Amino acid sequence: MPTPPPSSFLWNGRVVVPDDVAPGRLLLDYLRRDLRSVGTKEGCREGDCGACAVLLGELGLDGAVTYRAVPSCMVLVGHVAGRHVVTIEGLNPGRGLSPVQAAVVEHGGSQCGFCTPGFIVSFTGFLLNATEFTTEAAKSSIAGNLCRCTGYVSLVRAGASIASHFDGLTAPGPDRIRALVATGAIPACFDGAASKLAALPSPDRNGRATGDGTSFEAPLGGGTDLIVQQGAKLDEAAPRILLRSESARAPYVEGDHLVMPGDTTFEDLRRCTAFAGLWPLAPKDLERFASGIIRERATVAGNITNASPIADGTAMLLALGAELELSTGAGTRRLPLSKLFLGYKQLALEPGEIIHAVRTPRELAPGRHFSFEKVSKREYLDIATVTTAFSANLHEGTFSCVLLSAGGVGPTPMLLEKTASFLEGKAVCAESVLEAAAVIDTEIAPISDVRGSASYKRLLLRQLFFAHVLKLFPDLVAESELMEVSA
Numbered sequence: 245m246p247t248p249p250p251s252s253f254l255w256n257g258r259v260v261v262p263d264d265v266a267p268g269r270l271l272l273d274y275l276r277r278d279l280r281s282v283g284t285k286e287g288c289r290e291g292d293c294g295a296c297a298v299l300l301g302e303l304g305l306d307g308a309v310t311y312r313a314v315p316s317c318m319v320l321v322g323h324v325a326g327r328h329v330v331t332i333e334g335l336n337p338g339r340g341l342s343p344v345q346a347a348v349v350e351h352g353g354s355q356c357g358f359c360t361p362g363f364i365v366s367f368t369g370f371l372l373n374a375t376e377f378t379t380e381a382a383k384s385s386i387a388g389n390l391c392r393c394t395g396y397v398s399l400v401r402a403g404a405s406i407a408s409h410f411d412g413l414t415a416p417g418p419d420r421i422r423a424l425v426a427t428g429a430i431p432a433c434f435d436g437a438a439s440k441l442a443a444l445p446s447p448d449r450n451g452r453a454t455g456d457g458t459s460f461e462a463p464l465g466g467g468t469d470l471i472v473q474q475g476a477k478l479d480e481a482a483p484r485i486l487l488r489s490e491s492a493r494a495p496y497v498e499g500d501h502l503v504m505p506g507d508t509t510f511e512d513l514r515r516c517t518a519f520a521g522l523w524p525l526a527p528k529d530l531e532r533f534a535s536g537i538i539r540e541r542a543t544v545a546g547n548i549t550n551a552s553p554i555a556d557g558t559a560m561l562l563a564l565g566a567e568l569e570l571s572t573g574a575g576t577r578r579l580p581l582s583k584l585f586l587g588y589k590q591l592a593l594e595p596g597e598i599i600h601a602v603r604t605p606r607e608l609a610p611g612r613h614f615s616f617e618k619v620s621k622r623e624y625l626d627i628a629t630v631t632t633a634f635s636a637n638l639h640e641g642t643f644s645c646v647l648l649s650a651g652g653v654g655p656t657p658m659l660l661e662k663t664a665s666f667l668e669g670k671a672v673c674a675e676s677v678l679e680a681a682a683v684i685d686t687e688i689a690p691i692s693d694v695r696g697s698a699s700y701k702r703l704l705l706r707q708l709f710f711a712h713v714l715k716l717f718p719d720l721v722a723e724s725e726l727m728e729v730s731a
């Protein structure tokens with residue numbers, strides 16, 4: 245049998261060859277308009293509502309297929325080559341409702357039904373990947389799905405019942421897939437997907453995924469910024485796609501460093517034991533970044549290179565003292581992340597240079613502390629008004645090696661160097677913290693915009709700096725000491 249073309253992918257277990265379609269076409273449009281897979285709904289087209297969620301399965305180096313729920317409006321046809329796309333039509337086992345569908349019906353989780361396919365996909369993704377079957381975990385699996393009519397209580401009840409029904413399933417992997425097929429939670433096409441995917445050419449199995457950049461110069465990671473900003477331009481293009489499959493882009497430890505390939509996603513980081521262990525709240529803090537379905541696509545390099553002043557990942561990495569490995573076809577060089585930003589959306593990158601990897605220490609040195617804080621209009625699933633991270637050594641009651649990052653208070657994400665030098669060697673006490681807050685004020689230049697006035701952002705950063713210190717050094721600084729003076 246001839247090998248299918250490199251653009252081929254599996255759709256609900258069947259090989260699809262989108263050879264007359266530009267790799268830059270939105271998967272959502274291809275599914276709904278070309279394949280007439282209209283169960284996948286089109287809501288916001290900006291990654292915000294989850295109505296378009298599908299499962300994306302990738303063959304790992306171990307021969308097992310891993311499925312993640314992703315928003316198909318944030319995925320291009322070129323992204324799914326060699327992968328398995330499962331839409332709502334492919335989730336029903338063909339003999340009545342699946343247990344996930346039944347739970348949503350039983351708990352009154354659907355009214356007009358528009359959002360329902362997205363919720364079913366996200367809950368099924370939860371069943372495929374959960375490491376704990378709690379109501380909280382089921383709830384966080386639908387954090388990227390919005391419903392305008394049912395109200396979330398019934399959906400959370402449905403999630404709780406799914407979690408308790410399936411508690412005790414074997415670890416994620418081929419055995420779990422078989423167990424879920426046996427219960428009718430997913431159809432049999434999941435079980436045979438590994439061998440079908442192995443027979444498809446995968447553009448990134450032996451290296452980087454590539455398009456040739458036709459009609460679209462910028463390289464693409466997950467596309468969660470570029471698709472929102474330039475989706476129409478991408479439709480006819482063959483962008484150069486850097487996002488490889490999960491097993492190829494996993495972060496790894498090298499000597500004293502944690503190395504994140506540029507296409508590592510924020511959900512990869514949450515799954516990476518080394519990153520999750522860097523500071524105690526790391527997995528929780530990462531949940532403040534978008535939703536799970538966006539974090540599955542949003543890459544570390546994309547967050548940095550998009551150069552938004554309010555990029556949360558960049559704020560975290562600045563305070564971790566991250567270094568970039570930059571590469572062109574011709575060579576590589578290293579650059580501290582703090583030296584990358586020259587001005588609003590201006591970067592110290594050579595033409596054609598990409599972020600190959602981001603390096604941080606593999607662990608915080610003994611006595612070193614780290615904190616991340618963010619204020620946004622909604623606590624979850626929202627971009628920041630101000631975002632900041634702080635790290636410092638506590639040595640005999642004094643600060644040393646301070647790194648304080650701030651986003652949303654100037655044209656670029658930044659390290660506040662004057663404040664850091666001011667704190668060097670100072671006692672960890674209310675007096676030095678209050679004096680440092682005055683230095684912060686001299687280093688930032690926020691502007692008023694839809695997220696808040698300049699003076700509000702100044703106040704926010706001051707309070708978030710206090711929050712860092714109170715969280716990390718509660719025995720040395722009391723909230724009352726800071727609040728009385730600031731009032």
Ligand SMILES: Cc1cc2nc3c(=O)[nH]c(=O)nc-3n(C[C@H](O)[C@H](O)[C@H](O)COP(=O)(O)OP(=O)(O)OC[C@H]3O[C@@H](n4cnc5c(N)ncnc54)[C@H](O)[C@@H]3O)c2cc1C
Binds near residue numbers: 471506543597627
């Ligand atoms: C609904 C939604 C919610 C969001 N919430 C948040 C949030 O809470 N916090 C936050 O910080 N961001 C948020 N974002 C923004 C976005 O998800 C992140 O900035 C993400 O990390 C971008 O990564 P990407 O791979 O999708 O970038 P892409 O869109 O693929 O690319 C972004 C830029 O980076 C460049 N690029 C990509 N990879 C490389 C590379 N390896 N080397 C050089 N250049 C590269 C591209 O050319 C482009 O200029 C949100 C986005 C959406 C749609």
Ligand code: FES
Binds near residue numbers: 286288295317
């Ligand atoms: S249509 Fe809203 S997330 Fe895709």
Ligand code: FES
Binds near residue numbers: 354357358360390394
């Ligand atoms: S049931 Fe109508 S939007 Fe959710």
